[in-house]
Amino acid sequence: MAMTTTEDLGYTPSTKGLWSWITTIDHKRIGILYAVSALVFFIVAGVEALLIRMQLATANGTLVSADAYNQLFTMHGLTMVFAVVMPIAAAFQNYFVPLMIGARDVAFPRLNAFSYWLFLFSVVLLTSSFFLGGSPDGAWVGYAPLSTQITEYVRMDYYSIGAQLLGYASLGSSINFVATIFTMRAPGMTLMRMPIFVWMTVVTSFLLIFSLPVIGVGLWQIFFDRNFGALFYEAQAAGDPLLWQHLFWIFGHPEVYVLILPAMGIISEVLPVFSRKPIFGYAFVVFSGIAIGFLGFGVWAHHMFTAGMGPVAEAGFGLATMLIAIPTGVKIFNWIGTMWGGKLTFPTPMLFAIGFIAMFLIGGISGVTHAVVPANTQQHDSYYVVAHFHYVLFGGAVFGYVAGAYYWFPKWTGRLLNATLGYWHFWLMFLGFNLTFAPQHILGLDGMPRRTYRYAEGMGWDLWNLMSTVGAFLIAVSFLFFIWNVIVSYRNGKIAGNDPWDARTLEWSTTSPPPVHNFDEIPIVHHQDDFWYQKYGEDEGGRAVRLTPEQAGKPDVVEETGGIHMPSPSYYPLVSAAGVAVLGAGLVFISSGVIGFAVLAAGAVVTLWGLVGWAAEPVTRGSH
């Protein structure tokens, strides 16, 4: 039996100070970095949303100009997708996937650090556009030829380069997760014993690996059209504007599932714990997730039902879209099935998990109405669509990630989030969310198009818009409760212990927070929900019965000899990522000549320095 202390790790990891964060390659710390970044950018995107809602509170709003509004809604979309929801998913995946499969880190810890820093610097580059040259103003979909039309300013160069680099960061972490999950599971952790959250990580990683290259090509074409006079999307030169829409949505639709599937994974972890029952229909939940992933690649053109593809293609994509309702429905029924017959308690994570089901259902149903092609031609690009995807991505994804935050915060910090503040957060957010987005269904059906900086009086839209604005402020207030909760609970919250929820999966078997090496001893897995079965058996009626210490015995672990090898810290991932981001900044300003090229060259040099240093660095320092 290996008794492990930090001396055995071969180095003494510094755990304090800025330097330790800069050089960290620990998946847990990188997870925390993702989480903190996502929260900061969530505040940015939230302020953008509030400005949008204030502008639209009344007819003919004059708070911001049309030009500012167009940048605000574009940046709100880009920020929420790429800088909030994707990284908060990455935060949970980074922190918990290795813990849940009984691994000590991800497969490529330095690549992991590189992905994080590249993500961070890319968002910084994108956000710096507010101060340097103007922000993207062509909507997050960046439809050509609008996105290639005005080359006098660099706004859409920020878009093409920023999204490109964010894609590289996601690609790196997706490859990392696939490699980690397929090669580093603890003994006995077969694929069909993995927690659902890990399964959903597999699915989203593959979605990104296959879809990001497609938009990568498209974004370079935009960049070439803008800066080098290429004519990919120029209709007058036999280019095709609709080509961009296809490339964008072949990425963009799977991306929607990238945003929601990890949240579905979280729900599938939270519901069993607070129902005190295993997930209902494990295999069906897993395979419905995989089915959603596959179908997600075959429905992109339902974003283009008004573009003029012709009725045969429209019929095909409409039917394929309807099919997605089947695995999605299966998931919802299985979640309710999990609760059915359980002993439900309702701490904050459970509230948000149930909120997810209730709200996501509405988004799912309005999604089916989009598949009805003729009806879609009324809904498309109207506020009805805005309502739909906020029910999916806020009522669904954000509720799910908040559930995850309340659920796993004790594992991160060793302290529980405050339950009373959590209740306030939930109910204010639930109310505010519905007040904001339910009226938008009506607005859309009553003819209000999205992406409009103002609307006239006498359209019958005033009341619904005002309600929506009030709701947005309620959501903002609810998150003040959350942020306050995080601050006070981090300092003074109730001590959690290893397993505050009496949970089911392996991350709860180690300390809170876990040691650098996660597990002193790698567990040998015998069941799905192995940790639960270390604690509970079943009587002849199938009811859970707590095992006595004698019955439980010692958990089965891998006999290890020698010390635990953990990779050593490195700042080269950060240097390389910074180099790539500077290179990107150079590309943004390439059309301005010397300055652009100078920045580009500087970026290239830094990137090279980072990569050479990275390659030449010894894997571990010191001895073990």
Place this chain on the structure above:
Amino acid sequence: MAAVVLGALFLASCSSDLPQSSLNPQSVEAEQIDRLWDLVFWIGFGVFVVVEAALIYAIVRFRKRPGDEAEPKQVHGNTRLEIVWSIIPVVILAVIAVPTLTTLFDLRRPAEGDFLRVEVIGHQWWWEFRYPDILDGDGRPLTTANELHLPAGTTSELQMTSADVIHSFWVPSLAGKRDVVPGRFNYLKITPDPGTAGDMIKGQCAEYCGLAHADMRFRVFLDGESDFEAWSAEQLAASPVPTEGPEAAGYETFTALCTTCHQAKVETPEGTVDVIGAALGPDLTHFGSRTSIGAGIEDNTTEHLAEWIDNPASVKPMSPEMNDLAAGRIMGMPDYGLDDQQIAELVALLEMWK
């Protein structure tokens, strides 16, 4: 029961006095879509009620009660149930899919028989409408901007394309939207109800097209047969070149500045008909007959018109500094710095051109 009332309220809340609502259909096509929507709405609403009720029932029924320490039965799943709740959505979707497909192919079928052809050209940020079958003596089609006239009770087929970026033509009460894409033609059929004669219905661009996307609106006038004929005859005629008064002075300014982008068909006192100007902005031949200015954003009054000519960007955001006439890129009307008298003269001219 309460749920049905809730659903009905949702629908009802959307149908009173709404000039741009898809729930207030006024044409054969919009009514077809609305019937389909009603079907899908009620099915969706039923699913919503059943599933949310099951969820709430589970929350109430299976909540842990104080003092109850017994553990629940560890049920792992039930294959028969899984099959049942996989098949139920299939059946529901089949019910939706059949009318979806029939309606889709019906709507997309090209117009047949006797129908009016209209060409729609989207511009940043206004609409050009041409009637290729309504020609003047020289074979020039009726051309107007931002106000579309359609005969009530007969089918019109719109052939649509764009001069710059992608737009989308949307009059919710008359039809689903259709994108207006450079380099290709998209078609849209509209058969307004006979009873709509005399009505005005609002529409606007639905595909984000840059700075003033929100202000790219238009009005559709539904005319009875004789009204439509009277209107087309009036619109085909040339407008007179004024010879005296402020209108004549306005005409001087018009030919010096406005014709850089705007076109007008004019008739000299001697009786020669001429088309003057460049067709880069809206045709102004019968500007005085239009009810709105700035692509449907303001009523066409003397004050609004003067304000517009004085400083167009104060009424509607535009970026004329990015105009590139040689490349045909027009992004707005410049402020020419005209004095009050020049503006008044121009207004007089344009108001004369009914």
